[in-house]
Amino acid sequence: MAHDHDDDHGHGSELSEMQLRVRALETVLAEKGYIDPAAIDVIIEAYETKVGPHNGARVVAKAWSDPAFKTALLADASKAVVELGLMNRVGDHLIAVENKPKLHNMIVCTLCSCYPWEVLGLPPVWYKSAPYRSRAVNDPRGVLADFGVTLPGDTEIRIWDSTAETRFLVLPMRPAGTDGWSEEKLAALVTRDSMIGTGLPKNPQAA
């Protein structure tokens, strides 16, 4: 657990304080007529069940399998992802960035927590944490080491700081030894972290 925050489990009093505060806030805003508690429940359910990195994994697997789709994805990811039919709409400013043998991309938001929600779901705690946001831009190899990832010394590392409404999705390299694999089987190799750039796809031999 990150040491700087989100460890409510160790502080029961804060948890109950927050439960009470949020309940009071929701009640007041509902009684004022601003929000519908039924809609609140549907939003929570959607983030818990519908939105998530499984969508991004399907996009990556399709790009690995279909060169025309890959070209379309790199040209206009918002358009290409919608045409894939996984979701009705995607925000207008999604950009896919491609890893290559000598180029590794990594995404961060140093100012807050900008992240491609529609294809990866809500960001993990570490992505929003001070250690990641402070170090990704000046010590990316150290950050990768925290994830157990080592890249060759001559690989260029490119950090994308998400400082506007553009959102980035890393297209990792297709692992060797996956010739003839179905998109479904390929998608199982695509981890969330490989689409952020803090990880690599799973080893096909171990999958």
Added chain:
Amino acid sequence: MDGIHDMGGMHGFGKVEPEPNEPVFHADWEGHTLAITRAMGYTGVWTIDQTRAGIEELPPEVYLASSYYRKWELRLEKLVVALGLAGADELAAGHALRPGKRLKRKLEVADVPNTLTRGSFARPAQAPARFKPGDRVRTRNIHPATHTRLPRYARGKLGIVEALRGCHVFPDAAALGTGDEDPQWLYTVVFAGRELWGETAEPSLKVSIEAFEPYLEPA
């Protein structure tokens, strides 16, 4: 605003600690906080940039000591009170003591799927783009006390325009809540690691930011 939120390049925060099998929410109230934030955003009472400014304006000691969703909850309380949507006395009481204001719209269950998608921030341009891919630019050395999206580590630095991303709502203006979006051209500007961090920087490092035209001058 030169606040604690502007963390790029700071030292001392320690290792990144991924959590295996992390749940979407760590407590029930976190999901409610996120959903209330989305539902209130839908009513049109504030811009996304006003909400970012709301987090940045938390006292630094509160910012650093609070979990992510606790920051969101504190921001919600602050914004609804500041905009006169509810009183601090009502939040303390846990019930409305006065009728609500009339807002533009309310998020109903049937509209939820559409709100899961981010809207478009593209706007018609006020003038032709000043820069094109390949241009050398220098970021301006600005320190506004209000919201900006130019991080401290990338101010006064020499970079190359890599891409033009269209004309977008300008966060520095939209955060003020006046209704003026002041649309500006947005660029991806890439910097060598050594330009940002000096001679000891990793030679193979490049960092890009998404820079609005007012952040840039020709170099």
